[in-house]
Amino acid sequence: MKRVAVYCGSATPEDTRYIDLARDVGRDLAERGIGVVYGGGRLGLMGAIASGALEAGGEVIGVIPEALVNSEVANHACTELITVSGMHERKQRFTDLSDGFVTIPGGVGTMDELWEAMSWAQLGYHSDPVGLLNAFGFYDHLIAFNRKMAEVGFVRPAHQNILIAADTLDELLEKMAAYVPHTPIFRMKADDL
Template sequence: MKRIAVYCGSATPADERYITLARTVGETLARRNIGVVYGGGMRGLMGAVAQGALEADGEVIGIIPEALAVAEIAHPGCTDLRVVTGMHARKQAFTDLSDGFLTLPGGVGTMDELWEAVSWAQLGYHAKPVGLLNAYGFYDHLLAFNRHMVETGFVRQAHAGIIIAEPDLDLLLARMAAHEPHVPIFAMKAADL
């Protein structure tokens, strides 16, 4: 993987472990020569990922909507800062520029980005790995809900493994690198749907 889209919160939580985690992720990706594609912000986990990568001389491509860039939230140190018209263009750029997706803890925007990456993989709009760093058990309930969707039949067995979740970054990156695409809905026969 040459570039990974990193999804994470723009908020700065009271628990400093999350900021430290984000900096470590940015630094680790840079040291592995993996570029970071992210939301372009300078605050919260977003800013920490970018700083970690930049301090390790990594490539950092920020994709930020005009409204947020105008509000002076854009990170001025990005290797490449791209201002786009809105959130749809931002998510399309994440997909176009990256070889995979890595989700860190975050809020509603992070969930939107994660579920779109999962949905697009399920359908067949991309065949890239979708990683979820379940640091400190942050995503335990989300993973349980995903299993519930599989068990009740709302997610097909063929797509049960789209989310690659691990609590350890090195293991998660190894699993993402070894990712083998599943059969997407677009390639399925009517009887399989």
């Protein structure tokens, strides 16, 4: 992977482990020669991921909607800052610029980005690995929920391995590198659905 889209929160939790994690992930990706594509903000985990990667000499591409640039949260220290009209275009740019997706802790916007990356993979809009860094057990319940959707039958057997989860970045990137794309819905026949 040459670049990954990193999905994370723009908030700064009281627990400093989350900011430290984001900075470490940015640094570790840069040290591996993997560029970071992210939401283009300078606050919270977003700002920390960018700082970590930039301090390690990595490439950081921010993709931010005009409304957020106008509210002065844009990170102008990025290698490249791309301004888009809105969130749909932002997520499309993440997909176009990246070879995979890494989600670290975050809130509603982070979940929106993760689920869309998974949905687009399932449909066939991309065939890149979708990773979830379950640091500090943050995503234990989400992983269980994803498993429950599969058990009930809302996630087809062919798509049950789209979400790649691991507790450490090393393990996550190793699993993502080994990812074999599945058969997307767009290429399935009605009997398979």
